[in-house]
Amino acid sequence: MARHGKPGRTFLICSLLCIAVAAAVLIYPLYVIRPFRPQAPRGLMAALAILRYRPWVMIVCFLGSLAAAIWYWGRETRVLRRVGAAIAVIAVAAMAVLSRVNVYEMMFHPFDRPSFSSADRSKLNGDEKVIAIGIGREARAYPIRIISYHHVINDLVDGVPIVATY
Amino acid sequence: MWRAEIEGLRLKFHLAGINNQNFLMRDEETGTYWQQISGAAISGPLAGRHLTLVPSDELTFALWKGEKPGGTVLDDLAPFVSRYAPKDWDVRMRQAPTVLSYPENGIAQRDLMLGIEASGASRAFPYDSVLKDKLIEDHVGPEPVILVVGPDDQSVRVFERRIPGVSEIPEFYRVSPTLFMDDATGSGWNFQGCAESGKSQGKCLARVEVIKDYWFDWRHYHPATTVYRR
Numbered sequence: 001m002a003r004h005g006k007p008g009r010t011f012l013i014c015s016l017l018c019i020a021v022a023a024a025v026l027i028y029p030l031y032v033i034r035p036f037r038p039q040a041p042r043g044l045m046a047a048l049a050i051l052r053y054r055p056w057v058m059i060v061c062f063l064g065s066l067a068a069a070i071w072y073w074g075r076e077t078r079v080l081r082r083v084g085a086a087i088a089v090i091a092v093a094a095m096a097v098l099s100r101v102n103v104y105e106m107m108f109h110p111f112d113r114p115s116f117s118s119a120d121r122s123k124l125n126g127d128e129k130v131i132a133i134g135i136g137r138e139a140r141a142y143p144i145r146i147i148s149y150h151h152v153i154n155d156l157v158d159g160v161p162i163v164a165t166y
Numbered sequence: 167m168w169r170a171e172i173e174g175l176r177l178k179f180h181l182a183g184i185n186n187q188n189f190l191m192r193d194e195e196t197g198t199y200w201q202q203i204s205g206a207a208i209s210g211p212l213a214g215r216h217l218t219l220v221p222s223d224e225l226t227f228a229l230w231k232g233e234k235p236g237g238t239v240l241d242d243l244a245p246f247v248s249r250y251a252p253k254d255w256d257v258r259m260r261q262a263p264t265v266l267s268y269p270e271n272g273i274a275q276r277d278l279m280l281g282i283e284a285s286g287a288s289r290a291f292p293y294d295s296v297l298k299d300k301l302i303e304d305h306v307g308p309e310p311v312i313l314v315v316g317p318d319d320q321s322v323r324v325f326e327r328r329i330p331g332v333s334e335i336p337e338f339y340r341v342s343p344t345l346f347m348d349d350a351t352g353s354g355w356n357f358q359g360c361a362e363s364g365k366s367q368g369k370c371l372a373r374v375e376v377i378k379d380y381w382f383d384w385r386h387y388h389p390a391t392t393v394y395r396r
Contacts (some may be wrong), residue, residue: 033183033190038265044185048199048209051182104181104189109246112178116238119231124239126228127318128253132237133167133222139237141230145250146240151189151202152181153240154170161170162220163179164240165191165202 007075014068015088022061022095025054030103058096065092110152116140135160142166168205168217186266188383203379204387224378225321233358256378268385271393275382281391282324282376284309288388293378295396296322301340303327304394310335311374316357317343325359325371332366 032039032047050057069085076082119141124130130141136158147153147166155162170177175195182192182199189202198210205217223230230237242250252258260276267275278293287307296302297320302313310327329336329351336350345354345362353364359371377384385391 029183033185035184035187036263036265039185045209048183048190051199052197052210102180102182104183108181109243110179110181111243114243115241117241119235119237119239122227122231122239124227125253126226126231127320128227129224129256129320130227130230130239131167131222132225132230132234133220134234135220139234140240141225141227141234141237142240143227144224145253145255146242148251148255149246149249150243152179152191154178161176163168163170163177163191163217165168165179165189 007072008081011068011072011076011085015065015085018061018065018068018092019088019095022058022092022099025050025057026095026099029054054099058092058099062089062092062096065089108149108151110150110154112154114153114155131164131166133157133162135162167220167222169220170217172212172215172217186383186386187264188386203377203383219375221373221375223321223323225316226318229316229318229321229357259380264380264382266382266386268382270385271395273381273393275380277381279379279381279384279393280313280322280324280376281379281384281388282306282311282374283388284311284374288391289394290381290384290388290391291394293322295394299396301338301346302394303338306374309374312338312371313376314340314346314357314359319343321357322376323357323359324374324376326374327371329353329366329371330369 029047029051032043066089069089072085073082124143129144131144132141138158140157142164147164151166153164155164170179177193177195179191179193181189183190185201191200191202196211198207198212200207207213207215256278264275279290280293280296281290284306285308289306291313296313297315300315304311311324312327313322313324315322327335332350334350336348338346338348340346344356347354351365353361353366355361361367361369
């Protein structure tokens with residue numbers, strides 16, 4: 001039995017608001033920025049803006065849902081409802097964690113500090129395509145079959161930071 | 167290939183998403199999102215800036231090794247070798263669907279093009295046509311250029327069609343897979359664009375950056391592009 005007014009209703013509004021906002025900022029960028037679908041400029045810009053501010057939005061949502069649950073627990077004694085409040089907090093936390101997962105990096109594993117071998121010792125076939133660059137005294141070749149998989153490789157060539165992309 | 171710094175700030179890039187089948191990168195330092203193909207910052211604190219291009223060549227390994235025997239080659243990253251693409255990856259991709267479509271000039275969306283930008287103009291050369299012709303003299307906007315196929319019959323380089331110190335615009339013609347000549351100085355030029363014989367011996371033609379890209383992608387980022395026809 002609630003001790004003060006209608007804590008269930010207040011909690012429900014706060015909690016659902018946090019869940020809805022967290023879900024929206026989690027799902028919208030995934031929906032817009034997905035392969036095999038055209039990206040319209042306006043939608044893409046909105047999705048990227050959300051991505052930039054999403055960590056802070058998630059923190060606010062998590063703290064909001066946590067505060068609501070703590071407040072509710074102080075006013076609600078029924079176990080089932082208390083568990084429900086805890087689940088709501090866990091749901092927001094789970095969405096916050098999921099929002100930190102970079103699906104593209106999980107798929108393609110871009111990397112830093114690549115290692116190189118001398119051209120003489122390389123076992124690469126002669127007809128394999130490479131992207132070749134020369135900076136200062138260094139000449140480097142990036143086999144396309146490698147960078148077309150990883151897509152982004154952060155490198156340092158003769159002291160110059162570059163990003164090898166494909 | 168881009169310089170990973172802007173105005174003295176060194177940047178580390180992450181793979182961050184996709185925009186019409188072209189990857190997006192995000193830098194760790196400012197959280198700005200960058201378009202991989204153009205080097206343009208499209209969202210975030212550095213929006214509107216452009217990364218500096220690192221001049222590059224797409225060559226066969228044997229050709230590059232012959233030119234740069236002391237060079238180094240990127241090693242495989244062991245856990246992912248089985249996932250690497252076959253060497254004819256870009257050709258196989260011609261069958262893949264696209265999300266954009268520019269049905270112009272009878273070009274298929276995934277036809278490979280060699281794209282050149284010069285003096286604010288852009289022009290696309292069908293890769294297969296270039297390989298057939300071996301040597302193409304053309305203009306990109308007002309700039310006279312020459313496209314040359316290398317001795318491996320696969321690699322292509324582009325040069326400004328101006329010989330340093332010579333006022334007239336020369337005509338070039340191919341005499342062998344490794345040599346082309348000009349009619350202004352009677353010099354023989356190699357695939358690196360440097361004269362090995364004749365009056366221009368020791369001189370080199372200025373390189374022009376070229377991007378190999380699918381038609382739909384080139385056309386998307388260069389809406390005013392013209393297309394070379396044989």
